[in-house]
Amino acid sequence: MPRRTARIRRRASGTLAALLAAVVVATGTPAAAAPTARSLGYGPLALAPSSPGDEGGSKNLRDTLEAVSKGHIEAKAKLDNSVKRQAALTAELAKVEVRLTELNAVVAEVAVESYRLGRLSAVATLLNSASPEAFLERAAGLEVMAQRDDKQLRALTEAREEATRAKAAIDNEVREQQKQLAVIAKRKTDAERALAAVGGKSSTGFVAANSPAAKPAPKNSDGSWPKESCTINDPTTTGCITPRTLHAMNQAQAAGYKRYVSCHRPSGGGEHPKGRACDFASATSGFKDADATGGDRTYGNNLAAYYVKNASSLGVLYVIWYRQIWMPGTGWRSYSGGGSPAGDHTNHVHLSMV
Template sequence: MTAPLRRWLTPVVAVLAALAILAGPAAPALAAPSTPTPSGHEEDDEPKLLTDVIELRNREYAKAKSQLEKSKKRQLQLALEVRRAEDELTALRPQVSQIAAQSYRTGRIGAVAMLLESDAPDSFVKRASALDELNMVNAEKLSRVTAARNRAQQAKLALDGEVRVQQRLANAMARESQEAEKALALVGGEGFTGGLVDAKSPVARIGPGRTSDGGWLPESRTANDPTTSGMITPRTLHAYNEVRRAGFKRFAGCYRPGGPWEHPKGRACDWSLQNSGFAPWHNNDTRMYGNNLAAFLIRNADRLGIYYVIWNRQIWFPATGWRSYSGPSNHTDHVHMSLL
């Protein structure tokens, strides 16, 4: 192939190579935009219920899924755009073949040689016009193919980034929904709580007597009980103070003489739903108070040294989770905590 023909074919070959690469494995994508926060709005001071959190996560998951579907449709449009670019390039191939064949028959087909073949001024002008027109046509077609190729490449890179973002968002929503479901199971499930429980609780300070391996040293009743004239363990007093620090300040009683359980050992407290005395929960306020108090104890069980919690006909142990409970009291009027 002659040097002039090679020079003319160089941009065409470059376009062919670019389109071949584009049609193959995807090129490295552009940096994707940062993933938006799932909530999409500022946090307020109102506590969010676990059911609200689950609903929010699922709404965002559904939105992410919808955005993924839109991305897939845009990818189909992109494929059509790439095909149009390839068709434009295909339209150039017969002309390239024609020039190559003419070069094979006549030798060099440079612009000067083409013009010198004219034997009259009119012929010279016609050949010059034809050459100029050919160059313009080829340049225009190559420009269109290059532009289409660039559009397709940029669009695909952008879509690849968008799809990755949406996939990460969908995965994050699925994980958050699962975490919310696990948290709801931790506090007894939606049927047990009626969904009336905060999505998160304050973090309690670690109680006294915790060992480096996570165990708890035995304690005696050496601390004054702030709810009675009796004595309780330092760990029970610490847990009592932490519960109140978390905002649960309704009536409570800890030490109680007699019986085989933890009250006479100074290792238990009963948290009423009322400001004075005990009465079963009868509205959303009292039910949510008990739910949230139980949730606080369970979520901080490892920090407070919780042995078990009883609330609303259910008992919770760290090793087993929630189980049905039936005893002398059904514990619908208070939350019971026992300490190790």
């Protein structure tokens, strides 16, 4: 009797487990289970009702958007760095010009004195010495004067050469800035052309003046972004992400955006397989197969605006939310991803990083 009871219990337990598994497959969440911290936050075991799918658009479009955004960001960093160098050179030139003015005045006095006394007057002065001691004293004085005059003349020559070099360096920086501005303009044109092919037009986008400021990610000394690879364990999946992507995600969490997020995907196009992209669900329960409305849409609006505001300090490549895409250089543009909530990004905010 006890063995029979045990078999019945095992069968019942197996049947119940199978029913629960079927419910999880059908709905994506355990039956009659309240959302847990893991199901709402990120973590390797986090649950979500459905996957956000691909980034939307064709592979060619995604590759183009990645290239133009990176090109813009790199050119902007070079432009900003050149502007800083020009400012430093201009300040240096100003100091040199002040020094030139002072040296010109000193050399002018030397010239007046030489004209008044004449270079031959030194010989006469020595010959007219009353004693050997006076001769030596006057000779020493004349040597000091000559050294002083030569020093002033050399200093004036060096200052003029320094000013010439500074002016040439400033001219080079101006040419560099013109070059990078041309690159930025071309990148913008390329992006607009690519988006126009899929109906992308200028849009109002999502802006929030009160978005909190994020802690900046580390940059190189010249203002460019360090090259990073997929080396950090992704806390949202079993994959990997870049350090900069992790930083951007953590900053959003610190700012209060703590709903479900998924980053690395082993396959597909775009930045996800590279560990440089994350999808932030707008709903508290995860990725719903429906357009966000009400508070969910407000959450997505604010999160998208947060990343746009902090784009330059975090290293944001582009943001997609609710049929619109933001890229540096173009701002918000309309964006169609195929008509589904996942493709059109109406159920999640997509973030791509440099």
